[in-house]
Amino acid sequence: MTVSRELMINGKEVAASAGRTTEVISPYTGVPYATVAAAGTEDVTAAIDAAQGAFGEWSALSPFAKRTIFTKAAALLDERAEQAAELMAGEIGATRGWAHFNVSLGANIFREAAAAMTAPRGDVLAAEQEGVLGLSLREPMGVVAAFAPWNAPIILGARAVAAPLAAGNTVVLKPSESAPLSCGMFIADVLRDAGLPAGVLNVVTNDPAYAAPIAETLIADPRVRAVNFTGSTDVGRIIGTLAAKHLKPAVLELGGKNSVIVLDDADIDYAVSAAVFGAFANSGQICMSADRILVHESVAAEFTRKFADAVAGLPTGSPDEPHTVIGPLVNHSAVQKISWLIMDAVDRGATVAAGGGVPQGNVHPATVLTGVPKDAVLYYSEAFGPVCTVATFTTDEQAAALANDTENGLTAGILTENTARALRLMRQLRTGIVHINDQTVADEPNAPFGGFGTSGYGRFGGRWGIEAFTNTRWVTMATVHTTFPG
CATH class of the missing domain: 3.40.309.10 (Aldehyde Dehydrogenase; Chain A, domain 2)
Structure with missing residues (x-):
């Protein structure tokens, strides 16, 4: 019996507008493990509509209220470790040890995001003009397009959304076609059940053959203000090029040698x-x-x-x-x-x-x-x-x-x-x-994670992740009247 899921848009599961679906094949058994909705470009637009509509209230919500949601999400993720292991085994053939490591780190990514929500965000500047207070403020950008890969689906699904949401943005997530449940719907379920408001996180799954127009529509929409992508260098070049074409910042975490x-x-x-x-x-x-x-x-x-x-x-x-x-x-x-x-x-x-x-x-x-x-x-x-x-x-x-x-x-x-x-x-x-005195595989949610060269640019983790998904504003406040020339 296969698992069946629809799209997640504005807090509700909805079928793809054209009624299309696509199968996920278990790599170990070779038989279908899941059937998911196959979004079209019109579904991407609907997800962006929902994210844009939710942005005002989410960005204005108290950081302490946001922190409560993410702390609960971390606990729920720990509680659902066996469900995560089953999904990862079925979708990508993951071993139990790897699945449980994914859950542990994914939960800590949510905890780090929760901590970041109430951390200082900005600086007091040394103003040149006497009697002026200078401020550097970090503010949310708007809608963020997130792309999550299949190989560490709980870790990278959580990482794709945690920092953008913690910064006060809303997100449209496109999970890998190989793991749409574990790096997409499962993450969305955990956050929804923890109290994340409708429309703050939306998930669009798709058929592999339709990946290009889905990504192009998502990145090109003017309401999407930033992009984050984890995956291969070859696909990362395409995502980075699309983001640059539309003058949007991107965080790209790509391949390694x-x-x-x-x-x-x-x-x-x-x-x-x-x-x-x-x-x-x-x-x-x-x-x-x-x-x-x-x-x-x-x-x-x-x-x-x-x-x-x-x-x-x-x-x-x-x-x-x-x-x-x-x-x-x-x-x-x-x-x-x-x-x-x-x-x-x-x-x-x-x-x-x-x-x-x-x-x-x-x-x-x-x-x-x-x-x-x-x-x-x-x-x-x-x-x-x-x-x-x-x-x-x-x-x-x-x-x-x-x-x-x-x-x-x-x-x-x-x-x-x-x-x-x-x-x-x-x-x-x-x-x-x-x-x-260690090997190459390690990840901590509070550390700056990313590479150089064709391994990508930008950093996930800790304050670096928050900074990647915020705009910096310079604000001055004159405490005395200025004398202007002329």
């Missing part, structure tokens, strides 16, 4: 454990996943042997099994991509240290490659699946050069027992995030 650097003084067993998690959590389907493990040549043989053994032993199979680490990829195209990247690299001289082999349905074996040459597509391309490469270096400067040999600049990890050395190396890395 991330490195874990293992220095010669690292604890090898700890480094292996960290690298396995960084590379293969959620089957490598995380923007922060460690595509590349860079190891000092003096410890490379020991590290690679232990790393390959650990990867080969990862529990693989059904997302319903509690200990599964490597579950199904999101769809068959993703499996084909990973298989082709591995085959291309091997054909060009790479060696399979672990994994490889034939996928079982949409489950691809966790794979480690060594000796991947620069002419292999995998060398520069984000894998976004259960495969990583191991390469060696001789100096810290060479390690930095290898890590920086990419157009992306999202995150990096440095494993060492010498923090002063790590700080020197960190300064050489061109990434928005660096984790010292």
